[in-house]
Amino acid sequence: MARVRMSDVAVAAGVSTATVSMVLSGAGSDRISPQTQARVREAAAAIGYAPNSVARSLRTQRTRMIGLVSDTIATTPFAGRMLAGANDVARDHGNLVVLVNTDDDAAQERQAIQALTGQRVDAMIYARMWHRVVDAPAGLPADTVFLDCRPAQGGWPAVVPDDRRGGVVATRELVAAGHRRIAYVDAPRDDEVVASRLRHEGYLEVLAEAGITPDPALHVRGITDAGGGRAATEELFALPAERRPTAIFCFNDRMAMGAYTAAYRRGLRIPDDLSIVGYDDQQLIAAEIDPPLTTVALPHYEMGRWAMEVALGVRESDRDAPLLMDCPMIRRDSVGPPPTPAGN
């Protein structure tokens, strides 16, 4: 591999390494004569010189590497979009990202933070795959950015999805279609995962603004997969006919998938007999089930970008309050007007 050193270029061009360094880095290029500059550049190109970043980093105390520690890159299809956002920004600024997956294990997390600190990454991003409130792990450098989570203590830049607003948009979509009996198929209660609570707040807010009295029976919970969504939906169907919902807002797309199944088993057609809105915009589900699902998208790519921009210092941030990133509505075909009462 590239065994060519700067001194080789210097010899080839008949100058000192200082000159080579100045020419190639652009610094003080006004102090070096054009002829010399050309000679240096030619020599460098001729012998195929590529700078050794390790040596440069040692001297400049900057590695141009950003550490990204995440709990689980493996088990969620979201991870990629966050990484992609961070990666794109890093690349555009000539930086590299060093990724560590900690499997949500405290010991591994500590080890990862140490390794990255030892490697002298310029900054760090601490990412979690589900919007949470976390305790900032010890040893994090001051220039750490929290991604899709926020530190309980505050004091760090952080970005999370605006889940309350997402709940608003989703519910409003249903209200706008004419629904009045709107259920919320929620995740199990968990105080660390704040998305569930926030989306519920948004849901209630819209009901209030539409003058709809919330029916507690329409707020059901289940584990956050298709099975849980199906079971929760079946609970709703068990209600007396006049209390049954004409529309369901599901905590996520997987639960929505379960709601589809429950509906079909009952002979209900979507969106004719039942409207459904999901959350997450999981490509594999939302775009592919039948009919395609109207859902609220999580801004993972944008959050990844934002976090990296702050980490690189090219964007200002507020250390006291996390940035709430907008969750856009993705309209597909699972929402329609409520069925007209029998015998229309």
Place this chain on the structure above:
Amino acid sequence: MARVRMSDVAVAAGVSTATVSMVLSGAGSDRISPQTQARVREAAAAIGYAPNSVARSLRTQRTRMIGLVSDTIATTPFAGRMLAGANDVARDHGNLVVLVNTDDDAAQERQAIQALTGQRVDAMIYARMWHRVVDAPAGLPADTVFLDCRPAQGGWPAVVPDDRRGGVVATRELVAAGHRRIAYVDAPRDDEVVASRLRHEGYLEVLAEAGITPDPALHVRGITDAGGGRAATEELFALPAERRPTAIFCFNDRMAMGAYTAAYRRGLRIPDDLSIVGYDDQQLIAAEIDPPLTTVALPHYEMGRWAMEVALGVRESDRDAPLLMDCPMIRRDSVGPPPTPAGN
């Protein structure tokens, strides 16, 4: 952050930096007296010393970082499992992975390879998200491992899924259940993506061994999503009754999802009226659709591990032939015996 240098430890312990280095690295710990060793360790702990990997790398010419360049981490839910495998092995050997996503863009790929080379990563992994034959990009260091792709020219270690064998297992599952009219819902023809051809070979091989004459009408193609799978399946349903398949092997789970839709629209029940086998074991689909899908899993985690092990030199590899990694059968509920002819 850690501004503590080795010389600070040396002063605190009243020895030279050479001694500190030897004690802390373990090398030549037989040359240093136990008392001195203890003194050094205490001093290091007391002032919170952490070695500077950049300086060490410069001296030792090893960075303990492995570069991983991949085409798309963003758009596939598989990526995570490959990364996780590679990451786990790297961690267990005290290495870090530097990830670059190139968006399948040649210019970005070149730039990434340069950046990683400049950063003096110890080895590189060149990953693609779909099993392919690729031209090895210029500039790749000699110790590069190909992951989920193999270089057309050969000469590098590479690992890919054993797609032919996957086709065999899938088809055999259907034959074993008693099916004789088995369709293959294939991806569009594409010579670079070799999975399609290989799985088809496996499919034909099993038909042959079972003494079934392949019916060309049962080999249909479509784009590799639910829509494509549904359209292709509907083609099959359009066949005269006696030529229609009782079982379908789908190129991937998304197409299988489309096959489900087509079946339900026709009033067919799975697996009673139609058996289906998918490929990929996409968690979000396979485990969650109704009924859960029997499918062939892609060994992404294992491939990621293997590639990293070879990159770190802890595993031997053959540079002439890619390793074919086994694709295990995941049995769920979408396969049953063929329906007995009407009026059983």
Place this chain on the structure above:
DNA sequence: CTTCTGTGTTTAATCGATTAACTGCCGCGC
């Protein structure tokens, strides 16, 4: 003919470790 002022380039220190080669000392054998 000095002294001064800019240019253009070089010298050398530095970043923080690793490690080959060396030193000083003690004990032992003859």
Place this chain on the structure above:
DNA sequence: GCGCGGCAGTTAATCGATTAAACACAGAAG
């Protein structure tokens, strides 16, 4: 009493860049 070997560490070179400070030379000013 002298030399030799082994122990316990130290000295100093090295990795490959960056960069402040020094320097050499030419032309202008006095």
